[in-house]
Amino acid sequence: GESVGLHLPTLSVQEGDNSIINCAYSNSASDYFIWYKQESGKGPQFIIDIRSNMDKRQGQRVTVLLNKTVKHLSLQIAATQPGDSAVYFCAENMAPGTYKYIFGTGTRLKVLA
Amino acid sequence: DGGITQSPKYLFRKEGQNVTLSCEQNLNHDAMYWYRQDPGQGLRLIYYSQIVNDFQKGDIAEGYSVSREKKESFPLTVTSAQKNPTAFYLCASSPSGLAQNEQFFGPGTRLTVL
Numbered sequence: 001g002e003s004v005g006l007h008l009p010t011l012s013v014q015e016g017d018n019s020i021i022n023c024a025y026s027n028s029a030s031d032y033f034i035w036y037k038q039e040s041g042k043g044p045q046f047i048i049d050i051r052s053n054m055d056k057r058q059g060q061r062v063t064v065l066l067n068k069t070v071k072h073l074s075l076q077i078a079a080t081q082p083g084d085s086a087v088y089f090c091a092e093n094m095a096p097g098t099y100k101y102i103f104g105t106g107t108r109l110k111v112l113a
Numbered sequence: 114d115g116g117i118t119q120s121p122k123y124l125f126r127k128e129g130q131n132v133t134l135s136c137e138q139n140l141n142h143d144a145m146y147w148y149r150q151d152p153g154q155g156l157r158l159i160y161y162s163q164i165v166n167d168f169q170k171g172d173i174a175e176g177y178s179v180s181r182e183k184k185e186s187f188p189l190t191v192t193s194a195q196k197n198p199t200a201f202y203l204c205a206s207s208p209s210g211l212a213q214n215e216q217f218f219g220p221g222t223r224l225t226v227l
Contacts, residue, residue, distance in 0.1 A: 008153070034215060043119075043203055043218035044156075089155065099144060099163070099207075101216070103155035 008087060010108040019077040021107045023090035028071060030102075032093035035064060035075045038106070039086045047075070047088075077109075085111045116140065119204050119219035126191070126198070126226050134189045134222045136204030143209050145187035146216065149173060150201040159202075162187055163209075191224060199226045 013019045025033065031052035036044035050057045050064045050073075057064050063076040073090050089106035117138040126132045138145065144163050148156040158171030162181040176195025181187055187206075191198045201223050205216040 036218075041221070041223075043205075043220045046215045046217070049215060091156075099146065099161050100158070101156075103148075103157075105153060105155050 008106050008108045010110060012110045012112055013080050014112050015080060015082060017080055019075075019080045019084070019109055021075045021077075021088045021109065023073040023075075023104050023107075025071050025073055025090065025092040025104075026102060027092060027094055028068070030092040030094055033064070033066065033073055034091045034093075034101075035062075035073075036089055036091065036103075037084075037086045038089070044089070080109075080111050082111045082113065085109055117204060117206055117217055117219040119202075119222050121222060122220065124222055124224045126224065128226055129193045131190055131192045132224065134191065134202055134204075134224070136187045136189065136219060137185055138187075138206045138217075138219075139185060140206055140208075140217065141184070142206035142217070143184070144207045144214075145181065146205040146207075147171075147177070147179065147187070147189045148203045148205065150203055150221075156203065159189065198224055200224060 034049045035047040037047050038044040048059045048062050048064050050066050061078045065074045087106040087108050089104040091101045091103045094100045120135045146161045147159040157173050159177050160179040162168035165184050168179050168181050178190045201221050203221045204219040207214040207216045
């Protein structure tokens with residue numbers, strides 16, 4: 001959308017393929033992470049979250065992987081569909097038990113028919 | 114339907130004018146937040162409120178003001194002191210400001226200063 005990520009990295013995938021979107025987070029002390037999906041001109045929608053005591057969490061068609069050693073988070077979308085086209089960004093909770101999140105700039109996912 | 118609403122969707126303002134963006138939630142959430150989104154940047158926190166009648170500045174509060182007189186409502190005023198107000202504004206809420214919770218976002222308001 002016009003408000004989001006005019007110069008974002010873009011991942012193009014064929015419909016039906018799997019997508020992997022990556023995020024490098026900044027604080028080794030962050031212990032809670034969220035992936036959001038944002039469609040053009042809309043507010044972000046929660047997809048999946050993970051706490052730092054886990055390496056992997058699965059949802060419906062989505063999986064989040066957390067590698068604390070290299071401060072890396074990834075979102076895997078299985079059997080990507082046209083409705084998955086959006087900007088995806090991660091958020092890290094900077095201090096346990098607080099409101100404070102740092103949000104990534106996002107990756108634009110384009111699903112090719 | 115439970116959710117968080119923002120109005121208006123698009124807002125135009127002349128330079129030097131104050132403008133208020135509305136945010137309402139019927140999720141019975143204690144905490145509410147205002148973020149600003151600019152192209153190529155992550156969301157940045159303007160103000161947040163953990164409970165009624167209480168709010169704190171976020172990272173970019175200058176030129177903005179808020180109130181939290183009711184649990185359901187957290188309006189944001191963009192004042193003429195804000196140097197670069199054109200942006201997409203997002204309101205969010207969460208059950209508690211103290212626990213690690215998902216934040217639920219509204220649909221956003223696009224503010225353009227003419």
